[in-house]
Amino acid sequence: MKGAQLLVKALEQEGVETIFGYPGGAIMPVYDALTESPLRHILTRHEQGAVFAADAYARVTGRPGVCMATSGPGATNLVTGIANAFLDSVPIVAITGQVPTGLMGTDAFQEVDIFGMTMPIVKHSYLIRSVEDIPRIIGEAFHVAREGRPGPVLIDLPKDVANAETELAALFEMPRPGTGAADPAQLAAARQLIRSARRPVLYVGGGVGIAGAVPEFRAYAQASGIPVVATLKGLGAVPTRDPHFIGMLGMHGTVAANYTVQESDLLICVGARFDDRATGRLDGFAPNARVIHMDADAAEIGKLRQTDAALLGDLRTALPALPTDLSISDWQRTCRQRKTAHAWRYDAPGDGIYMPDMLRRISAADRDLTITCDVGQHQMWVAQHCQFDRPDQHLTSAGLGAMGFGVPAGIGALIANPGSRVLTVSGDGSIMMNIQELATLRRYDLPLKILLVDNASLGMVRQWQELFHNERYSEVDLSDNPDFVQVAKSFGIDAFRVTRRDEVDGAIERLLHAEDAILAHVCIDPTANVWPLVPPGQTNDVMMEEASA
Amino acid sequence: MNHTLKLTIQRVEGAVIRTLGLIERRGFSVTSINTASDEASPHMEMTLEIHSPQRSVETLARHVEKLFDVSDVHLIAAHAPAAPMKESVAC
Numbered sequence: 001m002k003g004a005q006l007l008v009k010a011l012e013q014e015g016v017e018t019i020f021g022y023p024g025g026a027i028m029p030v031y032d033a034l035t036e037s038p039l040r041h042i043l044t045r046h047e048q049g050a051v052f053a054a055d056a057y058a059r060v061t062g063r064p065g066v067c068m069a070t071s072g073p074g075a076t077n078l079v080t081g082i083a084n085a086f087l088d089s090v091p092i093v094a095i096t097g098q099v100p101t102g103l104m105g106t107d108a109f110q111e112v113d114i115f116g117m118t119m120p121i122v123k124h125s126y127l128i129r130s131v132e133d134i135p136r137i138i139g140e141a142f143h144v145a146r147e148g149r150p151g152p153v154l155i156d157l158p159k160d161v162a163n164a165e166t167e168l169a170a171l172f173e174m175p176r177p178g179t180g181a182a183d184p185a186q187l188a189a190a191r192q193l194i195r196s197a198r199r200p201v202l203y204v205g206g207g208v209g210i211a212g213a214v215p216e217f218r219a220y221a222q223a224s225g226i227p228v229v230a231t232l233k234g235l236g237a238v239p240t241r242d243p244h245f246i247g248m249l250g251m252h253g254t255v256a257a258n259y260t261v262q263e264s265d266l267l268i269c270v271g272a273r274f275d276d277r278a279t280g281r282l283d284g285f286a287p288n289a290r291v292i293h294m295d296a297d298a299a300e301i302g303k304l305r306q307t308d309a310a311l312l313g314d315l316r317t318a319l320p321a322l323p324t325d326l327s328i329s330d331w332q333r334t335c336r337q338r339k340t341a342h343a344w345r346y347d348a349p350g351d352g353i354y355m356p357d358m359l360r361r362i363s364a365a366d367r368d369l370t371i372t373c374d375v376g377q378h379q380m381w382v383a384q385h386c387q388f389d390r391p392d393q394h395l396t397s398a399g400l401g402a403m404g405f406g407v408p409a410g411i412g413a414l415i416a417n418p419g420s421r422v423l424t425v426s427g428d429g430s431i432m433m434n435i436q437e438l439a440t441l442r443r444y445d446l447p448l449k450i451l452l453v454d455n456a457s458l459g460m461v462r463q464w465q466e467l468f469h470n471e472r473y474s475e476v477d478l479s480d481n482p483d484f485v486q487v488a489k490s491f492g493i494d495a496f497r498v499t500r501r502d503e504v505d506g507a508i509e510r511l512l513h514a515e516d517a518i519l520a521h522v523c524i525d526p527t528a529n530v531w532p533l534v535p536p537g538q539t540n541d542v543m544m545e546e547a548s549a
Numbered sequence: 550m551n552h553t554l555k556l557t558i559q560r561v562e563g564a565v566i567r568t569l570g571l572i573e574r575r576g577f578s579v580t581s582i583n584t585a586s587d588e589a590s591p592h593m594e595m596t597l598e599i600h601s602p603q604r605s606v607e608t609l610a611r612h613v614e615k616l617f618d619v620s621d622v623h624l625i626a627a628h629a630p631a632a633p634m635k636e637s638v639a640c
């Protein structure tokens with residue numbers, strides 16, 4: 001057996017069913033071995049599409065996503081996606097071909113030190129020097145990718161190792177240690193803090209979904225009655241329609257959520273990490289609150305905010321141990337009243353399309369819809385105005401903010417769960433970063449619904465230039481965009497254009513009921529902004545709102 | 550004021566550069582390194598003097614502990630823990 005065949009066998013043993021990738025010179029032995037394997041390979045049209053699809057596949061299935069590319073440019077094209085998985089704690093295994101070991105370090109054709117290049121953005125990485133190491137490295141890589149706080153693992157495979165013959169057939173069994181329980185003294189301190197709090201808030205992040213602790217989190221939020229705010233990745237940890245849910249916090253969070261956090265006397269941070277987009281100016285974030293931090297990652301404790309109690313380990317056992325007999329009815333009433341007083345308004349004047357309202361209607365029309373996003377204004381409107389009943393209904397590039405994530409993520413979500421209904425909300429800037437993946441939709445007949453929000457500009461950058469750079473607009477005009485309807489049709493994808501508010505209901509109907517891939521090109525007011533907005537460097541109680549609101 | 554980190558790391562490709570890269574990336578400068586290893590041992594002992602005007606060395610030590618190639622971390626902090634960061638807004 002060759003090293004490449006051993007690698008493919010090891011992937012099969014790990015339970016891998018699907019690989020997203022793109023072939024090339026140095027990885028050819030593995031592609032040869034794939035022809036004799038039941039593994040399904042999805043050919044994207046760019047390696048970045050493959051790694052983003054693998055990322056979304058992992059977010060939907062909870063199992064590591066696998067992507068593969070050749071050496072040199074194939075490998076470097078994975079880098080953005082690996083960074084995306086690193087910042088959003090997504091388990092992926094990225095396999096790259098490498099030039100033969102004898103040529104490494106000689107600037108050979110398509111040689112790049114991807115092992116060295118990706119060190120800052122991987123959880124761990126391997127360069128396979130010996131064919132005998134393949135089973136162990138594959139076993140370890142999948143274990144490292146998914147255990148504790150998940151993340152990306154890179155495996156670089158030189159071509160001579162892939163071609164080497166081996167007698168090895170026995171596969172590696174990785175020991176699986178259990179997750180630890182929280183420290184009893186810290187738990188006692190946390191219980192005391194909760195009992196004595198008058199204005200507690202549950203600040204929930206993506207860690208709850210990753211830990212599989214959504215039922216435990218909901219049970220605790222329900223039993224304790226503590227108001228809940230969520231980060232971008234925490235949306236859906238409790239249904240966003242839930243009365244205890246106050247809203248998303250942070251830069252584009254709701255007024256109610258930000259005031260709730262600022263006034264709180266106890267922040268119970270569950271699987272979140274005090275990211276600057278959530279906290280605003282850190283020394284003014286929840287200035288009067290004590291902090292309980294619950295996380296799987298010890299390095300998050302005290303990284304940005306001092307904690308009064310730290311509960312490390314499995315959220316599924318820590319959450320049920322927290323007290324629920326609280327006397328916070330005044331605080332609950334205050335939070336509920338503020339949520340009502342600052343509820344979103346959808347009565348925008350004019351007959352142009354008001355995107356927050358269109359997104360709200362789409363989300364209301366199909367509660368089971370999975371939404372993938374690109375990055376920019378449309379991404380924030382989705383977070384603000386769509387409803388989510390589960391965290392994995394909302395797939396977004398949160399930590400990295402990588403434009404181009406949306407369409408490949410839609411592909412990954414549909415491959416992961418073929419019967420599901422998936423909508424990608426993209427912008428006219430973002431979609432052009434991975435437009436080639438429309439060919440992948442066609443190739444595999446994936447019924448992705450695409451809502452392309454077109455404001456003929458890089459809207460979020462334009463908004464910042466308007467507000468913080470004295471309206472000096474620099475390189476944000478995209479009024480020379482291609483005809484997106486014709487672009488989609490040339491890829492064999494049905495498409496239509498919407499420009500007036502009275503067309504919105506019909507467009508939603510057509511989009512949601514399409515059986516094949518479809519793109520709705522929605523033209524909106526180029527001057528529309530995302531509100532509210534906490535200006536950079538300000539505390540979260542300084543929120544700019546729309547002048548006419 | 551220098552802190553001292555005594556590490557036991559696996560003698561595998563990339564382990565040294567991975568550890569040093571993490572320390573510098575997380576805001577510390579390395580002012581001295583000593584390494585010792587026995588040819589027969591799969592491990593290497595590494596003693597580092599490190600410095601940061603602002604960052605918490607305890608947080609750094611927890612990041613280093615997470616590295617798959619690092620099997621033991623012993624920290625001798627030079628003084629009381631650093632104050633938490635005040636400015637966190639990236640851009």
